[in-house]
Amino acid sequence: MFGWSPFHSLRARLIASYAFVIFLSLFLAGSAFIYLLRTYQTEARLNQFAGLVTPIAGQVWTLERQGSTPAQMSDLLREQATEMKVRILLLDSSQRVVVDTAEDSSLTNQEVSLPPKQDEHFRGSVRSGLYTTSAGQRIRVLWLPPPSRPRSPALDRLIPRSPQLSVALAVQPDDLATAWLELAPHLAGAALTSLVISTAVALFISRSITRPISQVTVAAEAMARGNYDHRIPAAGADEVGRLAATFNAMARDVGNSHRMLRDFLANVSHDLRTPLTSIQGFSQAMLEGTIQTSEEYKQAAQIINDDSARMRHLVEDLLYLSKIESGQVNMERRKLDLADLLRSCTRRFAWQAEQSNIRLNVDITSAAEVEGDGHYLEQVFANLLDNALRHTPVDGEVTVRAWMDQPPTVDGWAPELPRLDAPRVVYVAVQNSGSHIAPQDLSRIFERFFQVDRSRSKTASGSGLGLAIVREIVQSHRGAVAARSQAEKGTEFLVMLPAPGPSPQQRRSYISWQT
Ligand SMILES: Nc1ncnc2c1ncn2[C@@H]1O[C@H](COP(=O)(O)OP(=O)(O)OP(=O)(O)O)[C@@H](O)[C@H]1O
Ligand SMILES: [Mg+2]
Structure with missing residues (x-):
């Protein structure tokens, strides 16, 4: 209990509590931020994938029109998949995978149930849906269905018959969920910067709080050593400033009463010593026989009497004063x-x-x-x-x-x-x-x-x-x-x-x- 503790000083405790508050607020703000960002980033990534489907499908349909077979398109699609870091699926009219650009081509010849409706998130006609593979793996499929019929004479000229092939992108749901991680280094950097800045501010604030307190401690120690003139410099009008002002007032009062007590003792001893010296001097003269005549005896006795009366008067006054001061006197009302x-x-x-x-x-x-x-x-x-x-x-x-x-x-x-x-x-x-x-x-x-x-x-x-x-x-x-x-x-x-x-x-x- 009384051993060394890292929080032995007020300043250490203040800094520790600041650090805790800063850490907690960063953690809460960061968590909320990441939560919101995750949804946003997922949707952004999905849109990005959706944007890739259309040009690839256009290319496929052009090749199809030129008479290319899926096997001939396979290499080109694989190249593009590597370049764009995506998995491209080429599907025939019965929605069977004819080309899968994944290394293991695990979806080849599988029938993928494609999303029937257009996803409301996407502009264009890309559809999105979840699909579970025969191996039990869940993937998200972004599919652009082939145009059912040419919509204009110009398009009719370009695409004389409806394309049979269609293109889909297979995306691992994990890829989408971890999209926000791309921002993690930036987030960590921002958190670290604010941690450093707020720690510096915390150090400064804790210093401004503890400095006057250590000044009070130094002044109290000085007072304990008997130095009543030590004062704390003015420290504003806040609680610490008031503490300093109160301490200064207390030091002044204690100093004054200490001085008064010292003066009081000096005065009492001085006022008693003067008559005592004369009493002792005359009585000694009587004893030693220096005083001989009865007239001289009478004079000396008179002086001794006067001085002892004065001493008695002084002692009585002092007793009287201290009695009234201490409330021992019962005054009538x-x-x-x-x-x-x-x-x-x-x-x-x-x-x-x-x-x-x-x-x-x-x-x-x-x-x-x-x-x-x-x-x-x-x-x-x-x-x-x-x-x-x-x-x-x-x-x-x-x-x-x-x-x-x-x-x-x-x-x-x-x-x-x-x-x-x-x-x-x-x-x-x-x-x-x-x-x-x-x-x-x-x-x-x-x-x-x-x-x-x-x-x-x-x-x-x-x-x-x-x-x-x-x-x-x-x-x-x-x-x-x-x-x-x-x-x-x-x-x-x-x-x-x-x-x-x-x-x-x-x-x-x-x-x-x-x-
Ligand atoms: N009416 C006055 N005119 C001028 N000075 C005065 C008068 N009354 C008091 N003082 C001053 O105030 C001092 C303090 O007065 P105080 O009555 O306390 O003491 P004291 O008269 O000297 O002694 P004590 O009253 O104890 O016998 C006096 O010594 C004197 O210098
Ligand atoms: Mg008087």
Whole structure:
């Protein structure tokens, strides 16, 4: 089963199936052609023989008129028979064979029953019929009966009395049946030519089918070796082309997630190593006695405490993020008014805003009802407000707005605003003045650990996980989040959440009421 097989490759199997189909169609077409040709060739050969009878008979009658006996005509007839490759029978008036040009002259003196009627196939008066010899051999006889009486005075002058002799050709039925064989070499030649041409076409087609597949195989092997940048050249819009395009998309996604995983590990280890180094350094100094005064001890303990708090914060954020991502968090689905939630959340940041003299505006005109988990949604807005306040310069402004149904203008959002599959949508925008994120960074800020200016953010103790958490929570509420930033207007984050609308039943009655 696993041994060597000539059909081990797809290409070999394709070529074999093409060859089989070509052979089968040639065989069927050839058989049909030969069948039709056989009948046609048989009739053509019969006509050819029939055409020979008349001149021979004319000659015989002329000789007869001149007084030649059948024995005298015999040599001439034999000569003609050899020349024309036919068997000539000379018959007397009682239809007895007087000359048979066959080598054994087996029909001489035999009475041949001649066809009584004219064969409808022949023009002229040649008659054709089958005759069984005394030896049991079946032959076809083509006979031209002597004219019964002269038909015109001119003929009367030529043939003064009705001829007594008549001529027949004896044809072996096999000779007729195998007439088509004359064409066999031509047929074989045509079959061979078409076989060669169609095999060449089959080779070409099988190559064009298998080449992209082997390209996919090479690319898959490259991917297995860890090379995610290998791409398959575009191969049209057919199934193979789509396979190549899908493979390329898959290779890109796998490459991206592989890169993200690598970056993630690098970021985690980097973010843990920095505080760990400082913790180890200060604790070692304490042990070795480098730190002596109680004031220095206090400072070192403070640093160790801050750094371990930062590490704990990072680990907690990571655990939190992976829990939400893997769907382990049970989020409540309760109706809640976002207006209330936003007001209470903003109040928590009032003190922080005051410290930097930042104006914190809340602009909520209507009730914004959503179905979700208040605890997690509060974290979303707390993260956004924390970011906004940290990136707003002194004397700047932060505005929180919430409204329903009216989508904002579409320009500038990264990622593009999706259409939520919900009867109504609640929009919450957190906007701050004075900060600008460049477009190339804007498309990445929701990635884990991404920080626009990592070195500066470090001092502010951020880890770059806040917006990734925001996105995960919003998405698990079947919502979406996007950002846009302009140098003069500042930065704005938009959260879209599906709002519970009227139930399908209510909607139906509403529609029927309207119409
Ligand atoms: N309102 C804003 N204005 C300008 N840049 C912002 C704003 N909000 C976020 N960013 C940029 O996006 C980056 C990612 O934000 P994110 O909240 O994910 O991380 P972080 O605030 O640095 O750390 P963490 O929130 O985990 O403590 C920030 O480092 C900052 O560069
Ligand atoms: Mg943040």
